[in-house]
Amino acid sequence: MRQHSIGMDDEALRDGLDRAGDWIREYFAQPEAHRVMPAVVPGQIAAMLPETAPEEGVPFDEIFADFERIVVPGTTHWNHPRFFAYFATSSAPAAIVAEALAATLDVKAMLWRTSPAATELEEVMMRWMRRLLDLPPQWTGVIYDTASIAGFTVLAAARDALGLQIRERGMSGRDLPALRIYITGETHSHVEKAAIALGVGQENVVRVACDDAYRMRPEALRAAVDADEKAEMRPLAVVATVGTTSTTSVDPVAAIAEVTRERNIWLHVDAAYAGPAAIIPEFRWMLDGVELADSLVLNPHKWMFVPMDLSVLFLKDESIVRRAFSLVPEYLTTPEAGVVNYMDYGLQLGRRFRALKLWFVLRHFGAEGIREQLRRHIALAQEFASWVSVEPGWEVMAPHPLSVVCFRYAPAELDETQRDAFNAEILHAVNATGEVFLSHTKVDGRYALRLAIGNLRTQRADVEHAWNLLKREALRMKPR
């Protein structure tokens, strides 16, 4: 056995891992022991910590005690079964084990040579996902940290594919047309951030009109493209969303693809949240027409039970992304030919071994086990919507095809402005109990409460509890 000269010797390592293991088990067994949103005010946690790093090391026990004393009660518990905010997520135990192993191996999955197992496991996982999603066989997948980076990457690739030599010569100091990206008012903000970063500019992000179910109108898209081309601007890409962030509306991919193919524009499908549900036969319709698109992103870290971060980007032609980003300095040249070097597909060079947790989860649940969970979440959301829709004074505010419901308390005696304010108060009151955590959005400009279901441990009783709290607080605070 090797002698260590490091801070954590074998015995301390054993204690540390055992202690963490015990804590993790208890955490999952008794989530109700924690408030969902912590009872802390800004600055309170920082005030519990010293202003300088210690000069001498401290025993692991002491660190762990502070983790329990400071971090745990100061955390918003995303893994809590009563977390209903944003997109509710869930980190499966098998994936947590995988993350510990990945941190131990700590490979940088940038070149095949630096990580053969990580590289090939990623390739195989992408084939598993491709088949589960029923995508064309020539499509290939790459794992990124987030859908934001994946979306940024394809938009950069789409820009490169315009053939304007932007990679080499840049966009300024020469005569190039304005580039245009088409989205809707429901599209995730990362597309606009990408437009800023890529030098496209916010003004060149075109918001195409939606129908009354918050879906992009293909004929409005065609008109917008026409107008831009007439004005000598150059369409760069269209982003269609399958499962928008506010209402989970599903843009009509096939009809949009008709326009993008006709006009030869890159079509990116952002299915970050809803994509995993497309492995369920009765929900595969959401991706109808995706075979006519150029790229598709979905986030297993949203709704496939792996912890942040793991976003999957599928590409019809991966060589376009590689051509846009590959840049190999001498010290990273390798003798292997015909291998995938994942650093060629984006900005980042070093990459974590993310495929491991996806492998653990897909195998531990099996595809059918995952489908069962997603169906269960969707059914719970539908049941919740049915409760809201029959409750006097309450209303569902948008179609709810998946596991998210937008709703509000809208009694006849309140006008729209009052309703906005009152629902914000209800949200605040409900969240302040610490028993549940919901978030809000706006639907057609009106304040909406939003309940999202996605946790492995969320049961009907948890949803019911949220509903009872909402009704109770609305009644208690009811304006007279």
Add this chain to the structure above:
Amino acid sequence: MRQHSIGMDDEALRDGLDRAGDWIREYFAQPEAHRVMPAVVPGQIAAMLPETAPEEGVPFDEIFADFERIVVPGTTHWNHPRFFAYFATSSAPAAIVAEALAATLDVKAMLWRTSPAATELEEVMMRWMRRLLDLPPQWTGVIYDTASIAGFTVLAAARDALGLQIRERGMSGRDLPALRIYITGETHSHVEKAAIALGVGQENVVRVACDDAYRMRPEALRAAVDADEKAEMRPLAVVATVGTTSTTSVDPVAAIAEVTRERNIWLHVDAAYAGPAAIIPEFRWMLDGVELADSLVLNPHKWMFVPMDLSVLFLKDESIVRRAFSLVPEYLTTPEAGVVNYMDYGLQLGRRFRALKLWFVLRHFGAEGIREQLRRHIALAQEFASWVSVEPGWEVMAPHPLSVVCFRYAPAELDETQRDAFNAEILHAVNATGEVFLSHTKVDGRYALRLAIGNLRTQRADVEHAWNLLKREALRMKPR
């Protein structure tokens, strides 16, 4: 106790965590049980895996057995004490425990509200690091995944700070000058990738001449800026490197900063690898003049014993980055005022709880414990260089101020072309033993072997072993 409807029940979770804990302990106790570079050929690992995901779940034991059977022997072991390639890194046990806990909490550290503890711990860790590095008190830090993303982010911010309304109006379809970024031939490739992505273009990345120790020549920088301004191009940023990737040369930050302040150009200091060593008093000189720069990046995941990914970006004026990237959709507006919402500082929205592992490591080692390790690594590299320099036929190829040595076998009887080829053969032969893993680079256009030290468990005997293998293989294969 809550009843679960999920794949991994309490008992399986206990088994899984215990089994992973045992495996991690054994892994660190007996690293020699593994080849550093695996004996696999491309495709071999993929061939061991089925082509489709299982429909039904399998017991955790089976998954873990496959991890040991397929992944472990197929991995390049970055955490091995005889890993001497690229920048050698080391994942400390305390950080691995932290990663497991972070994956369990699985917070998205995007808004204060979604993660008060993660947000404030990040703020405090950044203050700890700022003091350890002796940076100006008004500087603030943000954690990113990689130095590539951090560098990209500051270059985007620097572009925004030019006042050309690029965020709003974009870079094309209008009359803007070409933007210029100044680096050297030794600068990390991520800067050129950022230039591509930002629409600056590869042709606008200017390589300033170096002195004979591979450091940027400030007067050459000044001349390059002059020439560009005369040609009506617009300087965007200068990137100085503290610890270049090939030779770990240190650009003269103070002298470069004189030029950038004189001409009002953003100065970014890339200390991804060497930055952590600046917490050692006798190595703080490397950052002399950094207080005159605009931003500084360093990677605790390179040389501060946290696993991928954790890169720290310090900013003189964080508001510039926030202004360049902040974009808050309705569903992410929050009632808290005066708090940090880290999603405002970059492309990514969701962010992992990375500060936790830095906290665990800084406390478990203490600053002095980390300094002790870095000094030890540097001393080992210096000793290795001394062996090479006195060995007939061998030579050190560049100054080696830190923990990396570039060297080669260059007997008089071989010409330069033969030397290049022969050293590549030596590298191949040495790595093929599986006992050590080194990488290469080019120094002044000549093939160089490169030995990097950075592992907590690397001992003098490991370095000696590498040296003996190198000499043995050179002798064995010696061209007649």
